[in-house]
Amino acid sequence: MDFDFNHNDFFRSTVEHAESRLVRRLFSLTPIYDSWKTGQRIDDRSKAFSLSDVTLYTSLESCAQCSGIMSLAGVKQIVYLQNDFTTYMIGNIMYNLANQVETTGADGTKKKLPGAPMPVPAAKVGVAEFDRLNEANFAFCSMLRNPDKLDPPPAFFISEDGGVRDASPSITSFLCTDDARDIFEQGVKKFDGFSPRYPKFRFPDAGPDVLSNEKCLEEAIAFYKYADVDGYRGSPHKL
């Protein structure tokens, strides 16, 4: 459907995260795209009323703000590629504590939706990079937290004149390391060379709109190409 980026740096902000920016974009765009599966229409409410059929995919576990915004938007679930050990698993906490919301489908059947999106670590859907990123992040943190073991003491960044020294083990620093980049690059290679084991398989009994595995892959490749080439759509100056 759509994508967005973190724009903290652009806005000199700490809250312009990708998930919340994306949810706000979807609310502003959903009435335009009839084919988007954004949940059952509820009588005379706007189609964007609920994102209860929508799964978000993100590189990093969501923070309190984004979990809250996704919860208010009724997002079904969020698949994330890496833990953020500074967010205290807030998404899981919200999922466990939020009240279930009862909805009535177009055919009159009632169902209970979670009051917050279900957090799905990517390892649960077979993405090995989830554990690799977490392990590399731990290694990075423990290296910076145990400076006595190395001489000179390790740092994430030291300016040429030595005047600026950053040894904070933050997740954003980790994501700038060669180790993190290698894991992402290997993931890209895997994706580029991927072919489904059962190309013609479609999830059974889920209606005519369900895509076969090979069609899903085709769409995913097209989406990434679109995000790459038209990446400026995530930039505020183009909106």
Ligand SMILES: [Zn+2]
């Ligand atoms: Zn966030």
